[in-house]
Amino acid sequence: MALDDRKSDFTFVGTRPNRPDGLDKVTGRAKFGADISAPGMLHGAVLRSPHAHARIVKIDTSKAEAHKDVKAVVTRADFAEVPFKPGLEGEFWNVLENVMAGEKALYDGHAVAAIAASSALAARDALKLIEVEYDVLSHVTDVDKAMAPDAPVIREGAADYSVPEGMHPNVVRYHESGHGDVEAGFSEADLVTEDSFVTEATHQGYIEPHACLGMLGNDGKGELWCTTQGHWIAQKTCAALLGIETSQLRVTASEIGGGFGGKTTVFIEPVALALSRKANRPVKIVMTRSEVFRATGPTSSASMDIKIGMKKDGTITAAQGVFRLQGGAFPGAPGDMTAMCAFAPYNLTNVKQIGYDVMSNRPKQAAYRAPGAPMGAFAVESVIDELCNKLGLDPVDVRLKNAAHEGTKASYGPTYERIGLVETLEAAKAHPHYTAPLKPGQGRGISCGFWFNHGGETSVSLALSEDGSAQLMVGTPDIGGSRASMALMAAEVLGIPYENIRVTVADTASLGYNDVSHGSRVTYASGLATIKAAKHAVERLCERAATKWGIPTDAVKWEDGCAVPSGPNAGDFDPMPLADITADMGSTGGPISGHFEATPEGAGVSFGTHIVDAEVDPETGKTCVTRYTVIQDAGKAIHPTYVEGQYQGGAAQGIGWALNEEYVYGEDGRLQNSIFLDYRIPVASDLPMIDTVIVEVPNPGHPFGVRGVGETGIVPPLAAIANAVSNAAGVRMKQLPMSPPRILAALKGNG
Amino acid sequence: MSKLHVSTTVNGDAVEYLCDPRETLLDCLRDKLNLTGAKEGCGTGDCGACSVTVDGRLVCSCLMLGVEAEGKQIATVEGIAEGDVLHPLQQKMIEYAALQCGICTPGILVAAKSLLEKNPNPTEEETRYWLAGNLCRCTGYDKIIRAVMDTAAELREAS
Numbered sequence: 001m002a003l004d005d006r007k008s009d010f011t012f013v014g015t016r017p018n019r020p021d022g023l024d025k026v027t028g029r030a031k032f033g034a035d036i037s038a039p040g041m042l043h044g045a046v047l048r049s050p051h052a053h054a055r056i057v058k059i060d061t062s063k064a065e066a067h068k069d070v071k072a073v074v075t076r077a078d079f080a081e082v083p084f085k086p087g088l089e090g091e092f093w094n095v096l097e098n099v100m101a102g103e104k105a106l107y108d109g110h111a112v113a114a115i116a117a118s119s120a121l122a123a124r125d126a127l128k129l130i131e132v133e134y135d136v137l138s139h140v141t142d143v144d145k146a147m148a149p150d151a152p153v154i155r156e157g158a159a160d161y162s163v164p165e166g167m168h169p170n171v172v173r174y175h176e177s178g179h180g181d182v183e184a185g186f187s188e189a190d191l192v193t194e195d196s197f198v199t200e201a202t203h204q205g206y207i208e209p210h211a212c213l214g215m216l217g218n219d220g221k222g223e224l225w226c227t228t229q230g231h232w233i234a235q236k237t238c239a240a241l242l243g244i245e246t247s248q249l250r251v252t253a254s255e256i257g258g259g260f261g262g263k264t265t266v267f268i269e270p271v272a273l274a275l276s277r278k279a280n281r282p283v284k285i286v287m288t289r290s291e292v293f294r295a296t297g298p299t300s301s302a303s304m305d306i307k308i309g310m311k312k313d314g315t316i317t318a319a320q321g322v323f324r325l326q327g328g329a330f331p332g333a334p335g336d337m338t339a340m341c342a343f344a345p346y347n348l349t350n351v352k353q354i355g356y357d358v359m360s361n362r363p364k365q366a367a368y369r370a371p372g373a374p375m376g377a378f379a380v381e382s383v384i385d386e387l388c389n390k391l392g393l394d395p396v397d398v399r400l401k402n403a404a405h406e407g408t409k410a411s412y413g414p415t416y417e418r419i420g421l422v423e424t425l426e427a428a429k430a431h432p433h434y435t436a437p438l439k440p441g442q443g444r445g446i447s448c449g450f451w452f453n454h455g456g457e458t459s460v461s462l463a464l465s466e467d468g469s470a471q472l473m474v475g476t477p478d479i480g481g482s483r484a485s486m487a488l489m490a491a492e493v494l495g496i497p498y499e500n501i502r503v504t505v506a507d508t509a510s511l512g513y514n515d516v517s518h519g520s521r522v523t524y525a526s527g528l529a530t531i532k533a534a535k536h537a538v539e540r541l542c543e544r545a546a547t548k549w550g551i552p553t554d555a556v557k558w559e560d561g562c563a564v565p566s567g568p569n570a571g572d573f574d575p576m577p578l579a580d581i582t583a584d585m586g587s588t589g590g591p592i593s594g595h596f597e598a599t600p601e602g603a604g605v606s607f608g609t610h611i612v613d614a615e616v617d618p619e620t621g622k623t624c625v626t627r628y629t630v631i632q633d634a635g636k637a638i639h640p641t642y643v644e645g646q647y648q649g650g651a652a653q654g655i656g657w658a659l660n661e662e663y664v665y666g667e668d669g670r671l672q673n674s675i676f677l678d679y680r681i682p683v684a685s686d687l688p689m690i691d692t693v694i695v696e697v698p699n700p701g702h703p704f705g706v707r708g709v710g711e712t713g714i715v716p717p718l719a720a721i722a723n724a725v726s727n728a729a730g731v732r733m734k735q736l737p738m739s740p741p742r743i744l745a746a747l748k749g750n751g
Numbered sequence: 752m753s754k755l756h757v758s759t760t761v762n763g764d765a766v767e768y769l770c771d772p773r774e775t776l777l778d779c780l781r782d783k784l785n786l787t788g789a790k791e792g793c794g795t796g797d798c799g800a801c802s803v804t805v806d807g808r809l810v811c812s813c814l815m816l817g818v819e820a821e822g823k824q825i826a827t828v829e830g831i832a833e834g835d836v837l838h839p840l841q842q843k844m845i846e847y848a849a850l851q852c853g854i855c856t857p858g859i860l861v862a863a864k865s866l867l868e869k870n871p872n873p874t875e876e877e878t879r880y881w882l883a884g885n886l887c888r889c890t891g892y893d894k895i896i897r898a899v900m901d902t903a904a905e906l907r908e909a910s
Binding site for chain 2: 016018019021022023024025026027028029030031032034035037119120121204205206207208209255256257258259260286288289479480481641642644645646648649651652653675676677681682683684685686687689690
C-alpha cells in the first residue's frame, strides 16, 4: 500500500469508547465455549494415557459400549486415514495423532479413546470401563537428553530435509541463518562473553478450558461450536480428520476465554464430531483444567548457548546463538523463530544463529504469544547485560548504539522498513522510571524485544442498513476487544458514529477463509480489510449520490459521513448524509455493501523495551517485582486503552514465566503440577501496576499505520526481570523460572 | 445413584432442581438452572471464575455441592445489575477496559462486590489481596484494580 494512501488525522481512531460486547461480558450472558447446549445432547469424555511413552497393545471398549448410559465410543479407528509426511508438511497427521493416539501413547495425557454418554458424570464414570493394555517404553522429557545418542526415539522418520546427517532422530528440523563472519567479529571484540541458558515449558494459562459442541451426521454435514482463535482452521482440520468436505462443516466460534496461541489448533473438536457421527446426536466436550495442562499446548522448553563480542565503546562486533527447543512428541517447536528473533533488535555486521526443533515425550507444543521469541531474548539480553556490567556501560546506551533502524539488514535476512526500536529506547531513557533511585536489595533490568507480526488470509464484509447503521462481519475471534477497534476503523471511513456499527464474528459459512487470531494480526489485517470494505461501500454510496444528483460518479467524494460534490465544477448540492442514501437504496440499485479479501503482507515488525525493578529476599529467595514499565511501538493505537491492556497482559505473563511458572515432570514422565494450585500463574497480589508508554511509528503497510501489539509485550519481560534479579542478587540467573529455590541456590553458589 | 431434590434461592428467585450428590453447586447453576455466568476455570477452587455468594459469603461454587445449597440464598453475576441498570462495578469494568476476554469477569465482579460490601474504602493492597483468588490471564490486573478502587470511591461519594 502506498504511503500517500495513509491517513494521519483521525476522528474516531485513537479514542477510547466502551467495547461493544461490554454489557454481555459484565452481566454473564456472553456465551463462551461451555455455555451452550443442544436438544438431545450427549456429554463426551476422553480417556488419556497415564504413561509418558507406551505402545498401545490393545484397547477393549466392549464393557463401556455395553453400558446403558453410553451412546458411542471412539478410538483412532473412527477417524480418517490421513497420510503421514515428515516434518510440518504432515501437520494434519500430526494433529490427528495428537487428537487420538495411534500405535503409541506419546505423553502423559495423550488421548487414547473417548465416550459419549447421557450425562457428564456418566461419561467420566464409563471411562473406567475401557481397558487399555500398554507396553511401557522408556521416555525422555528434557531437550538436551532428547538429543543425546542414547535417547529413546519418539518416532522414526519424523525429521525433514533440513536436519544434518548424524543427528538423533528426535531432532526433526534445523535452522541456520545470519550474515558476516562471526569468528572475525569475535577477534575484533575487547570482551567476548559466552554462556548457556535454560527455560522451562510454560502454559498459555487461559482461564477458559477447551470446550465444544459438535453435531455430525452420516451424510457428511455437520455443525461445530467451539472456543477457538480460528474457526476456519478448526473447520479445515476437523474435516480432514473426519474425512468430510470442508464446506459441509459449519463452525461457529464462541466467545473465547483467552487463547494466547493455545487455541490455534484442535483437540476435542474432532473427537466430539466423531462421537456425534456414531451416536447421531450432538456431543459436548469440556476439558478439565488438568486435561488442559496435560494435553494442550504448552510452550517449548529451551536450552541455549550465546556468545557475544563487544568493544569497549559498546559496539557489538559479533553475536552467535544456538537454540534447542523441545516441542513435545511432534515436530513444531519454534527453534527457527527463536533463532530469527534473538538478535533481531540489533544492527549487526556478524551474526549467526542455529535453531533445533526437538521431540520429547511431552504434549505437542502450541504457539504462546510470540512463540519462541521470549526464550531467545532472555538468553541474548542477559549476555548483553553482563557485557554492559563488565564494561561499565549504560544498558540503554549500548542498545541504542547497536539498535536496528530503517535500512538495517535484519539478523534473519530482510532489510527493515520504518521501525520504532530507537524510539522505544529513547522513551525508556527519558522515562522517570529509568533514573528513579533503587532501594537496597533492589535491582533494575531492561531488555528489548522483537516480533515479526503477521498478515494472513482475511475476508471482511460490511452491509449498510436503511437507517444508516452498518453491520460488519469479521472472521477473527475477538480475544481482547477487537470488535471495538474494528468499529472505530469502520467509523473512521464511513463517517458515522462508532455506536452505529455492529461488529459480528461471523461463522465459517458467512465469509471466505480467515486465518486465526494470532500473529498479532487482527487489528492489522482484519482492520485493513475493514477499512477497505468500508471504502468499497463508500464507493457505492458515492455512485448512488451521483445518480441522484445526475452528475458523474467521479464528481462525488466522501467527507464526514456525507457525499459531497468533489469541487465547484461538479455542481452545487448540499452534502448528502449516508442515511439519506441508504434510506431508499432498495429502489436506487439495491442493498449497499462493501467487501474486501486478501492476504496482506505489510504487517510491520514490532519492537518494545521494558524497564523492571525487582527486589530479592536473600533469606527466602522470593522475588517481588516492585515497578514495571512497558514501552512499545504500536504504529498507530486504534483504541489506546486496549493497546495498554495488551502491553500489561504480556508483561504479567512474562513475570509469571520468569519467576514461577514451569511444567514439572517426575521421573516417571508424568506431569506433577496439573492444577492452578501447583502451576501458579500471577495473582493480583503478586503484581504492581504496570505502566505503559505507547510509541507510534506508523507502519507503512497499513492505511492507518497499525502494527500488531499483542505479542511483542511478552518478549522482553523474561530478560528484563532476569537482569533486574541478577543485578539485585549479585549473581547471574541463567535458568527460568527464577523460583525461590533456584535463587537461594544461586546465592549460595555465589558464596 | 438416585438424585436428590434441592430447594434454594438464586438471585432472589425460589428454584428447585434434582442433582446427583456428586454434582457441584456450579454444575447445578450452569446445567440445571441455565445460569452460565459463573464459569468453571479449574474445578479446584484456584481460579475464582465460579465465584458466587452463599448467604452473603463469597465462595467458589465448584467447591460446594449442589445439595448444600438447600435453603440458602445464592447470588450470582446474573443478579448484580438491577433490571436494566448496571451496578457501578459493571459500568467501571467496561469503562476501564478491565476485561479483555471476559471469562474471569463474572467472578471478579462477584468477588469485588463482596469486597466493597465489607470494606467500602479498600487500599490497593487490600483490593489486590481480596482479588488474589480470582485469576485473570489477560490484563495483568492493573485496570481491574483501578476499576474496583474507582467504583469504591464513587460509591463512597454517593453515600
